[in-house]
Amino acid sequence: MTCKPTGIETSAFDGLPGEIGRGRGVIATERGGLAVVRIAARKGRRSAMARVLRENFGIEPPEAPRRVSGGDVALAGIAPETWLAVREGGGNGFAQSLRPLLKDCASIADLSDAYAILRLTGPDVRATLAKLVPIDIHTLAFGVNALAQTVCGYMRVILWRLEDCAPWGPTFEIWIGRSLAVGLYEALYHGAAEFGFMRQPGPGPAHEGRGMT
């Protein structure tokens, strides 16, 4: 007899309150279903790795903490010689498909399950983020596609800025280790309460809109 896992993937934000305060200063949407892979170039094999990525996805790995995208794959620099490759959908299979491609020129680790991700937008998103992260997120200091690994409270997060999202304005994604999702959510929820906060129902993998990828 085989017992299959009964459900599907669970959201790390399930069961948390969805709304506080008056107004719509900050709107959060959970990002689910992303395939996330950490790619670290092997010693001296960066150009070989870059060639593979260029040939397969048409993108050049960025040197800085920034995101570049091509087709349905985006690459984000997270450390020297290290990137996150992100694809909408594809699940854990993305890492498995990258492994033979990048064999001997990069080390691959699947992190598709490692993060809980919220997309944040709204007129007061910067004022809220100023309470959460100790970095300058002014539009000049943190442009579209900029990325930062930093701390929120005492939690490591990855913050990146997406294209502005009409009519709401500046749009960010905040990534946090899955085990800390509730802690981040509470900080966000209370920080945004004065502006009015709403979490939209989490979209599945088929979520529309310009996201990470």
Place this chain on the structure above:
Amino acid sequence: MNLNRLEGEGALRRDRSLAFTFDGRRYSGHPGDTLASALLAAGIRTVARSFKYHRRRGILTAGSEEPNALVELRSGARREPNTRATVIELFDGLEARSQNRWPALGLDLGAVNSLLSPMLVAGFYYKTFMWPAAFWEKVYEPLIRRAAGLGRASLEPDPDRYEKAHAFCDLLVVGAGPAGLAAALAAGRAGARVILCDEDFLAGGRLNADRREIDGESGARWARQVADELASLPETRVMLRTTVFGAYDGNTFGALERVSDHLREPEPHQPRQRLWKIVARRTVLAAGALERPIVFGGNDRPGVMLAGAVRTYVNRFRVRPGRRTAVFTACDDGWKTAFDLFDAGIEVPVVVDSRPRIAAELAIEGNRRGLRVVLGAHVCDADGAAGVRRIEVRDERGRSTRVAADALAVSGGWNPNTALSTHLGARPRWCEAIHAFVPAGLPGSMIAVGAAAGEFSLSGALRGGAAAGRDAARAAGFDAPVETPPRVDDEAVGGTPLWFVADSRGKAFVDLQHDVTPQDLAIAAREGFQSAELLKRYTTLGMGTDQGKTSAMNGHALAAVLTGRAAADLGTIAARPPYTPVAIGALAGPHRGPHFRPCRLTPSHRWAVSRDAVFVDAGEWRRARAFPIAGEDWKRTLVREVLGVRNGVGVCDVSTLGKIDVQGADAGEFLDRVYANLISSLSVGKARYGIMLREDGIVFDDGTVARFAADHFLLSTTTAQAAKVLQHLEHARQVLWPELDVELAPVTEQWAQFAIAGPRSRALLEALLGGAADICNTALPYLACAEFSWQGRPARLFRISFSGELAYELAVPARVADAVIRAIMTAGEPLAVVPYGLEALGAMRIEKGHVAGAELNGTTTARDLGLARMMSAQKDYIGRVLAARPGLTAPDRPALIGVKPLRREATLRAGAHFLRPGAPPSLANDEGFVSSVTFSPMLGHWIGLGFLRGGPARIGERVEAHDPLSGRDVAVEVTSPVFYDPDGARLRS
């Protein structure tokens, strides 16, 4: 009702009234009032009793430098002691009480201290209460604490929220007076990112307090217009009610925004206060100047007020400090007070100027108003039991005159507010021209302007501010044109210092908050406490909540005179953050109670909640401690869970262990260098237990290493050390051996990992996985590992065991963990699977003698832990050399053993120390300690692990486990640390 309120608006909204109470009596004021201005308007003169002598005290200032008018604000859980009435913005329903009086403000029995004043001089604590020693704690201290001291803290939890926030700017302007407004405007108009902070709730600084004209209109109106323009600039933020309280390294500043202190209670979702960390490329210090009092007899009486503050109350708050207000000044600025009082229709019985000659324009203005002026004179006494009633003026020739006055405005000159300039270690410089210290040695990113820089003229403040703002904008890359400065009238700003009146009558005070007198300073000088810093500590000068803002300069000048030095030579003390008191709640921000620190939840947390697990916070994680069934006590649950595992099968979430993915051509070589044992020899598909040492030879961490490919390993770390191990490995990779090809990826969050343990664990996995993985004993023997695909997802299986049973750890992607744990329970149902928690996990590892955090405690070596054989002799590794030090290899070091109580029903306690039977407890007789204990369900009694001098050689001996904390000693037998299945047969079955 408000006897002392003048006609006119000032900066008030006279059309609205606000009700408040002081000591239970009802009063009223207007929006725009402070508590101090509203009290003065109501004719309240005494608002507090002094710290040491319980003397009546009134209101000295109109700002945050106030030493006297400290009150208890609000009630219940929000009660806050020692708030300064001069900065409390009046709100409807405000409640305040005077403090440090008993039984009442008017009749205070503590005032008897005044009679004892010869005893209560500088150093009295040190001298008087020396003997007998036991009296200090029991008698003297409680007595002094009752008599002295200030307000009472609320002992209830703070009901308010606090926030923290971060801001970045090209220019931070501290102070929104004329200089600060000019600086912010110049930089803001150029497009720079500007933050302008002021502790006041109104922008303008002294422009609100003085009658000045800028470009033909009132200074107050000009300030309002500039503030409005600044608020309209997209990159400029005006933050009122915000005190920049500290300057820190790296152009970082701390600021406290009082979001809701002007309200009865915070609006919904608003914090009470918000703590800002501001990073500024440039900073303009425009914090103004603080007026200094003059030390003379009776200078602490209610009614004696700084001259600048008198103008603030008259012009801004439309309040007269008294009906007949005399003026005593040593500088031109005091005359402005005389003129403003007179022009407001308040009687000015006399203007006393200590200087024999004054500027012609002052004399002309005085004559024009018909003021009675005495030059070259001083006030030697202010008298009156409940506040000033008359003053004694002594002229150049020593003739005394008594003048009836119910208030006295005093000005000894102005001190630039240098506080923030000294936080980073710079010392202010004495400026002879203004007889005061001015900021000096500032970093290039910081500049002082206006009165804070000793530039006391309005035109100079506006000019200097604008120039500094322009510079900051240009430094940030903006084009900032020079604009014509606004037109202002000229003024006289001269003065000759008068620190104290030598022939004072009555008691004079240097530090009003701490009741420090010239006599105290004389004693300190006589006893050799002559430097500014020693003087402060011996006399408590400037050590109150006001940090000596009005007293330090006078005190130092007086001390200089007493020791025959110039004020410049004595120097001054460095101010330290915070500039004004900051509530601990604001510093803690949201991090208190359950939010004290973030808590990590395991992938099966929701499922565990649904099973009514009890949880325990272990390090960063909240873990299921046990899964009790109704009616069970903790011991029954433990026994059931352990027996369930050892006789059947159990499941436990072990995802909290750190997981680090190690790949690269040199991964094996790298791991050989960081583990004490050999790793490169591990076959693909196998796992091995490993220990890491620190370079000093002490054990750092342990865990398993699994190999999935020639160039791919997965390490597990202990839960507590996961981040530290990653840091350690990154150090080895980046700093020690950057030439190796090795890449590290933390993957703890990616994988949910479940231990499935017990003789029926294989049967459970077969049911669960079907044919997805071959798990028979030959395909997956003890210490084997496998990667496989299950339900279209990657999964990993490790044949490792912490419990000592046949066991597996199943790793699955974290997103499906909830589904998997439920599937495990379903598959295990026919096998009577038990979920088990941290308690059972711990009991089973102690039964097996496995070491954990309590044993890997940062002081133990591999030898101490019985793991000496793991230290490879075939290779170099971190810690190898120093682990061989004589001190770490001494045979008498305490080493790991097991203990069980001789009386089987006895309870063991971790932390108990081993003594030989009969040996008295002492450090010399200490033989080691108990590190971990548990009730052993398999043995039916308590067992423990510990470190005993001589270690396993003493197995069979009897020792005492001495526990002075519980007061209970237990006789124990020394045993092997492995209590259960010592040859490990169950593991391999």
Place this chain on the structure above:
Amino acid sequence: MRIECPFCGERDAAEFTYLGDAACRRPPPDAPDLAGRYYEAVYLRENPAGAHRELWYHGSGCRSWLQVTRDTRTHEILAVRFATEAAE
């Protein structure tokens, strides 16, 4: 204090972990008087008043180890580079 991480940019010092003197080196395994050399490398530290080269770990950011030159009297950061580069 603010440290300019060569990868992440300028960050608050709270994002970093301090290790200490960057001059301490692990002695080669075949060096004479290994115990003495290790004792020096592990326990003996320079503590200059002035410029000091130190190791900092950007644990809350990109996890790079950095060699930071800091004036110990003023906390001024004079230079920052990757430890991997400094080791070359």
